[in-house]
Amino acid sequence: MPNRTSGSTPRIGVLALQGDVREHLRALRAVGADPHPIRRTGELADLDAVVLPGGESTTIYKLAVAFGLFEPLREAIAAGLPAYGSCAGMIMLADRILDAAEGQRGFGGIDMTVRRNAFGRQVDSFEAEVDLAGLDGPVHGVFIRAPWVEQVGEAVTVLGRVGSGPAVGRIVAVRQGNLLATAFHPELTGDLRVHARFVDLVRARQR
Ligand code: GLN
Numbered sequence: 001m002p003n004r005t006s007g008s009t010p011r012i013g014v015l016a017l018q019g020d021v022r023e024h025l026r027a028l029r030a031v032g033a034d035p036h037p038i039r040r041t042g043e044l045a046d047l048d049a050v051v052l053p054g055g056e057s058t059t060i061y062k063l064a065v066a067f068g069l070f071e072p073l074r075e076a077i078a079a080g081l082p083a084y085g086s087c088a089g090m091i092m093l094a095d096r097i098l099d100a101a102e103g104q105r106g107f108g109g110i111d112m113t114v115r116r117n118a119f120g121r122q123v124d125s126f127e128a129e130v131d132l133a134g135l136d137g138p139v140h141g142v143f144i145r146a147p148w149v150e151q152v153g154e155a156v157t158v159l160g161r162v163g164s165g166p167a168v169g170r171i172v173a174v175r176q177g178n179l180l181a182t183a184f185h186p187e188l189t190g191d192l193r194v195h196a197r198f199v200d201l202v203r204a205r206q207r
Pocket of ligand 1: 053054055056057058086087088089091116117144145146147
Protein backbone atom coordinates (compact mmCIF):
# COMPACT_ATOMS: atom_id res chain seq x y z
CA MET A 1 0.00 0.00 0.00
CA PRO A 2 1.50 3.35 -0.96
CA ASN A 3 2.09 5.73 1.89
CA ARG A 4 1.99 9.44 1.42
CA THR A 5 5.37 10.98 1.84
CA SER A 6 4.55 14.55 2.71
CA GLY A 7 2.60 16.56 5.19
CA SER A 8 2.61 16.88 8.93
CA THR A 9 -1.08 15.97 9.15
CA PRO A 10 -0.97 12.23 8.70
CA ARG A 11 -4.05 10.53 7.32
CA ILE A 12 -4.95 7.84 9.83
CA GLY A 13 -7.63 5.21 9.34
CA VAL A 14 -9.59 4.02 12.36
CA LEU A 15 -10.97 0.54 11.86
CA ALA A 16 -14.67 1.27 12.33
CA LEU A 17 -16.32 -2.14 12.49
CA GLN A 18 -17.01 -2.20 16.22
CA GLY A 19 -15.71 -0.61 19.41
CA ASP A 20 -14.79 2.87 20.58
CA VAL A 21 -14.17 4.33 17.14
CA ARG A 22 -15.48 7.84 17.85
CA GLU A 23 -13.19 8.30 20.83
CA HIS A 24 -10.12 7.45 18.74
CA LEU A 25 -11.25 9.75 15.92
CA ARG A 26 -11.63 12.58 18.41
CA ALA A 27 -8.26 11.96 20.10
CA LEU A 28 -6.44 11.75 16.76
CA ARG A 29 -8.03 14.97 15.53
CA ALA A 30 -7.05 16.68 18.77
CA VAL A 31 -3.37 15.81 18.28
CA GLY A 32 -3.28 17.13 14.73
CA ALA A 33 -3.91 14.05 12.60
CA ASP A 34 -6.50 13.63 9.84
CA PRO A 35 -8.51 10.59 10.98
CA HIS A 36 -10.98 8.62 8.85
CA PRO A 37 -13.24 5.73 9.79
CA ILE A 38 -12.47 2.62 7.73
CA ARG A 39 -15.21 0.16 6.80
CA ARG A 40 -14.35 -0.94 3.28
CA THR A 41 -11.28 -1.85 1.33
CA GLY A 42 -11.41 1.27 -0.87
CA GLU A 43 -10.89 3.37 2.23
CA LEU A 44 -7.48 1.78 2.88
CA ALA A 45 -5.83 3.71 0.06
CA ASP A 46 -3.39 6.49 0.94
CA LEU A 47 -3.35 5.89 4.67
CA ASP A 48 -0.26 6.85 6.64
CA ALA A 49 -1.33 4.69 9.58
CA VAL A 50 -4.19 2.77 11.11
CA VAL A 51 -5.72 2.62 14.59
CA LEU A 52 -7.41 -0.51 15.89
CA PRO A 53 -9.89 0.45 18.62
CA GLY A 54 -10.91 -1.29 21.79
CA GLY A 55 -14.04 -3.39 21.64
CA GLU A 56 -14.29 -7.12 21.20
CA SER A 57 -11.51 -8.75 19.21
CA THR A 58 -13.58 -11.79 18.18
CA THR A 59 -16.25 -9.50 16.71
CA ILE A 60 -13.68 -7.23 15.07
CA TYR A 61 -12.00 -10.29 13.54
CA LYS A 62 -15.28 -11.69 12.17
CA LEU A 63 -16.42 -8.36 10.78
CA ALA A 64 -13.01 -7.68 9.24
CA VAL A 65 -13.28 -10.98 7.37
CA ALA A 66 -16.90 -10.29 6.36
CA PHE A 67 -16.02 -6.82 5.06
CA GLY A 68 -13.01 -8.12 3.13
CA LEU A 69 -10.66 -6.02 5.26
CA PHE A 70 -8.83 -8.78 7.09
CA GLU A 71 -6.25 -9.83 4.48
CA PRO A 72 -5.57 -6.34 3.06
CA LEU A 73 -5.01 -4.92 6.53
CA ARG A 74 -2.90 -7.88 7.63
CA GLU A 75 -0.73 -7.43 4.56
CA ALA A 76 -0.48 -3.66 4.95
CA ILE A 77 0.62 -3.99 8.58
CA ALA A 78 3.12 -6.71 7.66
CA ALA A 79 4.45 -4.39 4.94
CA GLY A 80 5.12 -1.64 7.49
CA LEU A 81 1.93 0.43 7.79
CA PRO A 82 2.16 2.01 11.26
CA ALA A 83 -0.58 0.83 13.60
CA TYR A 84 -1.74 1.54 17.12
CA GLY A 85 -4.07 -0.86 18.91
CA SER A 86 -5.79 -0.34 22.26
CA CYS A 87 -7.14 -3.33 24.19
CA ALA A 88 -8.94 -5.44 21.55
CA GLY A 89 -6.66 -3.62 19.10
CA MET A 90 -3.63 -4.86 21.05
CA ILE A 91 -4.98 -8.39 20.70
CA MET A 92 -5.37 -7.84 16.94
CA LEU A 93 -1.67 -6.85 16.68
CA ALA A 94 -0.36 -9.86 18.64
CA ASP A 95 1.38 -12.68 16.84
CA ARG A 96 0.03 -15.11 19.46
CA ILE A 97 -3.28 -15.01 21.38
CA LEU A 98 -4.00 -17.07 24.50
CA ASP A 99 -7.63 -17.79 25.42
CA ALA A 100 -8.68 -16.92 21.90
CA ALA A 101 -12.15 -17.90 20.73
CA GLU A 102 -12.22 -20.83 18.36
CA GLY A 103 -10.93 -19.79 14.97
CA GLN A 104 -10.09 -16.27 16.13
CA ARG A 105 -7.14 -14.66 14.39
CA GLY A 106 -5.42 -11.32 14.60
CA PHE A 107 -3.54 -9.23 12.05
CA GLY A 108 -0.36 -9.90 14.02
CA GLY A 109 2.82 -7.88 13.60
CA ILE A 110 4.07 -7.63 17.17
CA ASP A 111 6.15 -10.59 18.32
CA MET A 112 4.25 -11.07 21.57
CA THR A 113 1.85 -13.42 23.31
CA VAL A 114 -1.22 -11.74 24.79
CA ARG A 115 -3.79 -13.30 27.07
CA ARG A 116 -7.36 -12.18 26.52
CA ASN A 117 -9.43 -11.11 29.54
CA ALA A 118 -6.29 -11.71 31.54
CA PHE A 119 -7.10 -9.71 34.64
CA GLY A 120 -9.85 -12.12 35.57
CA ARG A 121 -13.59 -12.03 36.00
CA GLN A 122 -13.44 -10.58 39.50
CA VAL A 123 -11.74 -7.47 38.25
CA ASP A 124 -13.31 -7.20 34.83
CA SER A 125 -12.60 -3.51 34.74
CA PHE A 126 -10.25 -1.45 36.83
CA GLU A 127 -8.03 1.58 36.70
CA ALA A 128 -4.34 1.81 37.51
CA GLU A 129 -1.43 4.12 36.90
CA VAL A 130 0.98 3.05 34.20
CA ASP A 131 4.46 4.52 33.86
CA LEU A 132 4.97 4.80 30.15
CA ALA A 133 8.53 5.07 28.86
CA GLY A 134 9.15 8.40 27.21
CA LEU A 135 6.14 10.16 28.72
CA ASP A 136 6.27 12.76 31.44
CA GLY A 137 4.46 11.27 34.43
CA PRO A 138 2.21 8.20 34.58
CA VAL A 139 -0.81 7.51 32.38
CA HIS A 140 -4.11 6.75 34.07
CA GLY A 141 -4.89 3.35 32.59
CA VAL A 142 -8.52 2.29 32.12
CA PHE A 143 -8.66 -1.49 31.72
CA ILE A 144 -11.90 -3.10 30.48
CA ARG A 145 -11.75 -6.89 30.18
CA ALA A 146 -8.24 -6.17 29.06
CA PRO A 147 -5.48 -8.45 27.86
CA TRP A 148 -1.97 -8.43 29.24
CA VAL A 149 1.24 -9.34 27.49
CA GLU A 150 2.68 -12.63 28.72
CA GLN A 151 5.79 -12.83 26.57
CA VAL A 152 7.65 -10.64 24.11
CA GLY A 153 10.29 -11.36 21.50
CA GLU A 154 13.60 -9.53 21.25
CA ALA A 155 12.37 -6.94 18.77
CA VAL A 156 9.68 -5.72 21.17
CA THR A 157 10.22 -2.79 23.54
CA VAL A 158 8.21 -2.94 26.74
CA LEU A 159 6.89 0.59 27.29
CA GLY A 160 4.70 0.15 30.33
CA ARG A 161 3.66 -2.09 33.17
CA VAL A 162 0.84 -1.93 35.70
CA GLY A 163 2.12 0.26 38.53
CA SER A 164 0.11 -1.02 41.50
CA GLY A 165 -2.47 -3.54 42.72
CA PRO A 166 -2.70 -7.32 42.26
CA ALA A 167 -1.52 -7.22 38.66
CA VAL A 168 1.49 -5.02 39.39
CA GLY A 169 4.31 -5.50 36.91
CA ARG A 170 2.20 -6.94 34.11
CA ILE A 171 3.19 -5.65 30.68
CA VAL A 172 0.46 -3.44 29.25
CA ALA A 173 2.20 -1.26 26.64
CA VAL A 174 4.65 -2.29 23.92
CA ARG A 175 6.21 -1.10 20.71
CA GLN A 176 7.80 -2.95 17.83
CA GLY A 177 8.96 -0.72 15.00
CA ASN A 178 5.94 1.12 13.64
CA LEU A 179 3.51 -0.81 15.82
CA LEU A 180 2.28 0.42 19.19
CA ALA A 181 -0.17 -1.32 21.50
CA THR A 182 -1.70 -0.66 24.92
CA ALA A 183 -3.94 -2.94 26.98
CA PHE A 184 -5.70 0.14 28.32
CA HIS A 185 -7.80 2.84 26.64
CA PRO A 186 -6.18 6.29 26.55
CA GLU A 187 -8.94 7.32 24.13
CA LEU A 188 -11.39 7.20 27.07
CA THR A 189 -9.54 9.44 29.51
CA GLY A 190 -8.85 12.66 27.62
CA ASP A 191 -5.10 12.14 28.11
CA LEU A 192 -3.82 12.65 24.59
CA ARG A 193 -0.18 11.73 25.15
CA VAL A 194 -0.35 8.19 23.78
CA HIS A 195 -2.09 9.35 20.59
CA ALA A 196 0.38 12.22 20.29
CA ARG A 197 3.23 9.77 20.63
CA PHE A 198 1.76 7.55 17.93
CA VAL A 199 1.25 10.47 15.57
CA ASP A 200 4.88 11.51 16.19
CA LEU A 201 5.96 8.00 15.27
CA VAL A 202 3.91 8.21 12.06
CA ARG A 203 5.35 11.63 11.20
CA ALA A 204 8.90 10.42 11.87
CA ARG A 205 8.36 7.60 9.43
CA GLN A 206 7.16 9.94 6.71
CA ARG A 207 10.34 11.96 6.67
N1 GLN B 1 -11.91 -8.65 26.00
C1 GLN B 1 -11.92 -7.97 24.75
C2 GLN B 1 -11.40 -8.85 23.62
O1 GLN B 1 -11.04 -9.95 23.81
C3 GLN B 1 -11.14 -6.68 24.76
C4 GLN B 1 -11.83 -5.66 25.63
C5 GLN B 1 -11.63 -4.24 25.21
O2 GLN B 1 -11.19 -3.93 24.10
N2 GLN B 1 -12.06 -3.35 26.06
O3 GLN B 1 -11.34 -8.39 22.52
